Amino acid sequence: MVVSVIALAFQEMYYGQTEWVGLRHFEWIFKDPQFWNSMKNTLVYTIATVPGGILLALVLSEFIFRRSARVQVFYKSAYYLPSVVSTAILSLVWLWIYNPFYGILNFFLSLFGIEPVNWLTNPQIALFSVILMSIIGGVGVSVVFLTAAMGAIPTELYDAAKIDGAGEWQRFWSVTVPLLRPTLLYLFVVGFIGNFQVFEQIYIMTQGGPGYPGATETVGYLIYSSAFTSLNLGLAAAQSVVLFFAILIFSVVQFRVFASEVEY
Amino acid sequence: MTIKGFSAFQGRQWTRADFINILAYTLLTLWALLALFPIYWMIKNSFEPNQLLNVWPPRVLPNWERLSLDNYNALLVRFPLPRWVGNSLLVALARTAGAVFFGSLAGYAFxxxxxxxxxxxxxxxMAVLMLPSFILIIPQYQIIRAFAWYDTFWALLVPGITGGVWAMFLMRQFMRSLPTELIESARMDGAGEFTIFLRIIAPLAVPGMAVLAIFQFIGNWNNFVWPLVVTSSKEMRTLPVGLGPALSPKDTGQVTPIGEVMAGATIAAVPMIVVFLFFQRYFLKGITIGAIKG
Incomplete structure (x- = not known):
């Protein structure tokens, strides 16, 4: 199937007929401002959602960890709950929360005297709104992973660090974070692969808009519209091959970064 | 830590640890409210009449006297909901069963x-696991077209019924911890390979299978892209794919009353929330199988 998608990327299809077109799709993609725009949006989205979300999860996990089992279960469940709900369904709810006229978010802001915001129709803000929703929904999974990994760190290491005079902050950065490296690597790689393909939020909330080229159009959404709206499967295949290489490059870089530090 | 924080209220000197505790609980609770609020908002709005929803300012707390099932009734008239729920259930159950069956066999072998x-x-x-699923959708779609399975149950059920590499990997990680001596002694007693799997391995692997089943069930119930791509008629849609686009104003051009949108969302979300609360333990422990040790 990988072979067939690569082969398809070099073909053009009309009404069931296929024609070999060589590199034409790729030439088109690299000249296409819409594709570069979607690549940029995808990168901004992924970099905000994955490292941002993991950093937040790290802080929350540090606060949850070492509390009583009941407290841990309560907070972990609360954070995890949104991720069992379909993203498409959650997007419908956020669409209503973000509603510029009657939405609850603008209501909360109005309590602080802030003017109503067009969360999804203002091109400057729309991508941020999608990111916010994704982070709130996704942090719970990272928290569960990180607290589990923190539980596997032997307490003697902390005692030793304490004897050596390390403060709490220093213990966190010099003992906890380095020892979480395998888990962080997993979260980064899986997070990048998943979020690079972001689609449902865009499909339900903004349809790639507002504006042209769309302020929230991602590569995943562009592939979908090339394939199933414009019915250009060849172009969509070529776009997905480019997406694959982008993901591959990021995965390799992440493996390098996380493996380069000292082994324990 | 917590006891110290508590004693602060009995007139003792406030320590640095107290402040950290207060800060920690404040942050944790704020974030919990943020994570749970959309779900609360969805359920609350689904029971309220539309005249109360399209108003400013919105009411944060439920309007107890005005709660009703009107939105749900209206939604039932508008969409073939029982059919969609049935489709989703069938797809999720069948694919979950497939993933557990094929995943444990393959996991055992590996x-x-x-x-x-x-x-x-x-x-x-494992390299396939790294592959973005988007890249496979187009060739899979073409295969479905070539088999004339488009818009049928075959398209919804068959591709990926094995649970894919992820199911195999999870079961492999779990089964690796089972003692090999059991298998060897059974083999010595003349048990066939399939008997060994069925009588010895499968019963021991039940906790692993449970984790796999729960995640598969939720994943398949919520799956969006694949059913969207391979179905087109109303009768073949699953719940998220039927409701999502139909209720999104940009897709239909017509505006569905927001109370009904929230009612639809609630119908799709609540079964998964119930599954989560019921199997909480598996979620909070299970997802880390194979990720910590690598």
Whole structure:
């Protein structure tokens, strides 16, 4: 199937007929401002959602960890709950929360005297709104992973660090974070692969808009519209091959970064 | 830590640890409210009449006297909801069963059986796991078209019924911890390979299968892209794919009353929330199988 998608990327299809077109799709993609725009949006989205979300999860996990089992279960469940709900369904709810006229978010802001915001129709803000929703929904999974990994760190290491005079902050950065490296690597790689393909939020909330080229159009959404709206499967295949290489490059870089530090 | 924080209220000197505790609980609770609020908002709005929803300012707390099932009734008239729920249930159950069956067989083979090329094959499959699923959708779609399975149950059920590499990997990680001596002594007693799997391995692997089943069930119930791509008629849609686009104003051009949108969302979300609360333990422990040790 990988072979067939690569082969398809070099073909053009009309009404069931296929024609070999060589590199034409790729030439088109690299000249296409819409594709570069979607690549940029995808990168901004992924970099905000994955490292941002993991950093937040790290802080929350540090606060949850070492509390009583009941407290841990309560907070972990609360954070995890949104991720069992379909993203498409959650997007419908956020669409209503973000509603510029009657939405609850603008209501909360109005309590602080802030003017109503067009969360999804203002091109400057729309991508941020999608990111916010994704982070709130996704942090719970990272928290569960990180607290589990923190539980596997032997307490003697902390005692030793304490004897050596390390403060709490220093213990966190010099003992906890380095020892979480395998888990962080997993979260980064899986997070990048998943979020690079972001689609449902865009499909339900903004349809790639507002504006042209769309302020929230991602590569995943562009592939979908090339394939199933414009019915250009060849172009969509070529776009997905480019997406694959982008993901591959990021995965390799992440493996390098996380493996380069000292082994324990 | 917590006891110290508590004693602060009995007139003792406030320590640095108290402040950290207060800060920690404030942050944790704020974030919990943020995570749970959309779900609360969805359920609350689904029971309220539309005249109360399209008003400013919105009411944060439920309007107890005005709660009703009107939105749900209206939604039932508008969409073939029982059919969609049935489709979703069928797809989720069948694919979950498939994933548990194929995943445990493959996982067992990779964990315990010795055969030529096992490691090579395993790492090739792991490479597939790294592949973005988007890249496979287009060729899979073409295969569905070629088989004339478009818009049928075959399209919804068959591709990926094995649970894919992820199911195999999870079961392999789990089965690796089972004692090999059991298998060897059974083999010595003349048990066939399938008997060993069925009588010895499968019962021991039930906790692993449970984790796999729960995640598969939720994943398949919520799956969006694949059913969207391979179905087109109303009758073949699953719940998220039927409701999502139909209720999104940009897709239909017509505005569905927001109370009904929230009612639809609630119908799709609540079963998964119930599954989560019921199997909480598996979620909070299970997802880390294979991720910590790598």
């Amino acid at each position: 964990a315990k059986l010795r055969f030529f090329g096992r490691e090579v094959l395993f790492w090739m499959l």
